[in-house]
Amino acid sequence: MTNFTELTIAEALKGLKNKDFTAVELTKAHIDGMEASKELNCFITETPDLAMEQAAESDQRYASNNEQALDGIPLAMKDLFCTKGVQTTAASHILKGFIPQYESTVSQNLKNAGSVMLGKANLDEFAMGSANITSHYGNVLSPWKKTSDPSADLVPGGSSGGSASAVAARIAMGATGTDTGGSIRQPAAFCGISGIKPTYGRCSRWGVVAFASSLDQPGCFARTVEDNALLLQSMAGYDPKDSTSAQKEVPNFAAALSGDMKGLKLGIPKEYRMDGMPDEIEKIWQDGIAMAKDAGAEIVDVSLPHTKYALPTYYIIAPAECSSNLARYDGVRYGLRVEGEDLNDTYSKTRAAGFGDEVKRRIMIGTYALSSGYYDAYYIKAQKVRRLISEDFINAYQECDALLTPTAPSAAFVIGENEDDPIKMYLNDVFTVPSSMAGMPGMSVPAGLNADGLPLGLQIIGRPWDEETVLRVSHAVEKQANFTAKPEYSTKMAA
């Protein structure tokens, strides 16, 4: 009998086409997985009935040979994508009861491709966080455990923690995410799966709850690079409803997966060798470099001199845009309302009750950075440094085709760690933020385990609009690394 939850998307599509099994069977197995793993808290809203309906429709399309690109594939949808008729929360209390009357472009594209939605995946509140500990709907747990302390609950990374955990735990075959400063790549690394943030503008942001509009970009997770290519293929494309979405043809991503890196120059940015970087991160990076050589790449040393300024720049620009974007939550048109003495008091009370700690912190930093007298010193200054960071990448691409770096400065940590100091938590994104600032595509692939049995990821960053090279390099790393480790949780569930 087929073990449905162990199939890749590519394998499942083949099986469905061959009529080896039905979409209903495939979806049912994943709904059972969702039921059996509620303790991971991957979902804010589960939609099993909708999923079964969609799966049945999918089987009809297979029966009439009218199937679409992802027909019958059960996915988790990050609860930042508005879904018509299905509660959308952004993991915030302030969107209490919000039921979108429209569908985001990316989730509509996935619907059109025939995919099945299992539910809305948990995340950090408004996608602000790196550990999925800021959700109003509770922490998401990683399905992975440390060998040295199997009783400790680990973070899945964030902000797309529910998406990553669900894919790693074999609950969903793939998932959507969004990445503003690392929210796809870092949880992918922590959960031992792959995830891609395409070039800013590749996927429409229309209908995605906004955090920092010049940085936010939808992307996806899956257990293989090929599966990511298939998901991204259906998600991407020009959308007139998003003025920053690119009027560019979407290439055939899966066709780029050659299995090698022959003829490619891979840059190793020296500034990513940080002081105090754990040995295991340095080691996985060196392993990655060896894999790239074996796969035929030429390794070149490059410099991104403004790397160390990327995080502080991000922590002005992202909060500034967040304070502006989140001004819309006023208790008037949707979501929570706490009545006050007058309109201003209603706003203030609603926002005090509706936003969590980290969101308030970022709104306040942004409000401060944009306030009269500080605008030039902080916001304009940060935008100038952002140009220098972006130019660093453009200069590096004179010498190489893509960059290879660690994805995160550590493996997943225990829930509760890094919570005493916001800046400590922000440092999680030190390797992912620079490319976000520059709008470049980036992907994380699992490359090995640390001494404690936890996955470590490598990040591949490419030129703008060159997801093909990013996917090709990632696929070759995946092949070389032959990462077959699974979280114990997924094996337990299948038993």
Place this chain on the structure above:
Amino acid sequence: MTNTLSKQDIAKVASLARIEMQDDELEKYAPQLSNIIGWVEQLSEVDTDNVEPLASVVDIKLSLRQDEVTDGGYPKEILANAPEELEGFFVVPKVVE
């Protein structure tokens, strides 16, 4: 330009952001925000003379379209999530006496 944010500064920012804050919250956020602002101030060491601010990373020109109505006509959907609505309008507390 190192700035330490006082409780009063935080209160002002909170009021600009329309977030009601109690005294204990102001106490909590003042050192946290001071730390973050102090940390981002390392940007002042970067020479940005003659550097143009970068607002958007994409090489996309915003395009114009015909100025015509392409959407609308569904007040029910617009109001569907309103905490309070009346006869096709959002209801807010009285603003003008």
